[in-house]
Amino acid sequence: MQTVTRFEANLLRLLYYFLGQEPAETALPLVEARLAPPPCLSRSAVRLVKDALAKGCVFQLARRGAWRVERHLRGQRVVEGRLWNRTPPVELGLTFSRQTLEFLVWVTATRPGDEPVWRPLEDSLTAGDRLLLYFAHQGLREAANVQQRPFTQDGLCRLAYPEDYAEGDADPNFAPWTDGVGVCILEALQPELVARWIDVEGGKSRITEWQAMRALGRSQERVLTAFLDAVEKAERLALARFLLRAASRLLGDHANAEMWVGGLTGAGPRLADRTATYQSALALLRQMPRLQAWERRARSVGYFDEGYQASQLWKSDWEHYHGEALADRAAAIIRQLDPMRPA
């Protein structure tokens, strides 16, 4: 039997909650409680944290989408299979730095939003730290104000929860998610990202205030631009597959502008405001031409050219999800809301 202090017990309970092993009802009151942090954690507590991270993160990734048979790039070729088939497990290892422990101590001792704010250096975070922060963001977003670093700059948190970052101007950082094991995590989380974007887009029909729509659209546009720039630069276009999947669900035969702006009681006093509101509402749809341009470019890549496999992969994704039809429907909806081109 391992003995831990009250503070350590709370810390472990919060960690188990972030990793989906503890119900919110028992964990969330601990977020509100403040306990003075000890000078250091006991050996037993650290051992339990390590064990929870090792098992919990892998379990969560497997459950959320790593188990799915998918096609992704590995080097210059396309590999099909589950995540652990596509990449040797030895290369999938997650490392956690002292930042993880510091975060857990901070979140146990301080209510997020209170001072002192935990602000690690962006470069000091490992892929493991970032993944835990993502899980923590999911767990804390309903309970507390998490509008602070590293959450505000973390690309994955911003990509999955653009509505949480409607305020603020910090640019999302996608470098860790388009390189190394970060790519594998992003691949595993594709189904979750699809669900999130469908949820956010579906929720737009319930937004009544144009200012709220503008703020959400700005956040979406900022994160999508940064994300698409990053995957394009890293030549990992398939990481944007979740956008095609979400678009294929949203842009069915009967898709129309009302699905995005039907709930607005007004779009703004000026035409300029109305245009900006509608553009914000259609932030995802307005990225379709960029995805289409990738497909056009892919068509021109020859068999002996560099990047042929990557191009073919995006081309097959585009065809599989009927990208042309989606782009046409997106363009029609955008046109519907263009004040210069009413339907």
Place this chain on the structure above:
Amino acid sequence: MSRSYRISVRECVSKMIRAEDHVSTNLEMLEVLPPEQMAGLLSDELERRGFLREADGVLVRRDKDVTVTVDPAKGTVTVRAEAEEKVKLEETRDGRAFDEAGQHAQGVRESLRKGLQRDLQKQAAEKESGLQTQVTDRLEAQLGAVRQELDQAVNRVTAEALKRKAAQLGRIKEITEDPQAGSLTIVVEV
């Protein structure tokens, strides 16, 4: 027996109020010819329609308060309406004080002045909002005509581009144009 004194305060607000509104969109041009040639054709067509070419290649036409700007290279159109108006608001307000120039009179005067200033600022804001509504309505009213004209210009540019493209392909034998139906038939001998 105490007497009350009438305190009268007069305030005046004079300011220039401005309102602006704009809307931007992209022209839907078919890429029949290379982009720079399409941009050239569009510039020529718009100049023919009264647009003036500016130093940076952008074409502008000003009609009273509404300005239409077309960037032929990027294919963007911006229609902007602006208005400004000088407003002068004046109001007098009376109050009562127990003395004529003492502490109480000063307090009453100050309170009247603050209330007046607040009301005048509110009136100015209402006038600004009214001017903004006028500008937006004016812009909205112009959009239909601008849209129609630009569509016509784009159609003419496309037709001209098709003729040039056909001439590059071979010898043009026949051109049939139906402006009403918007159709253009070119017979080319290759």
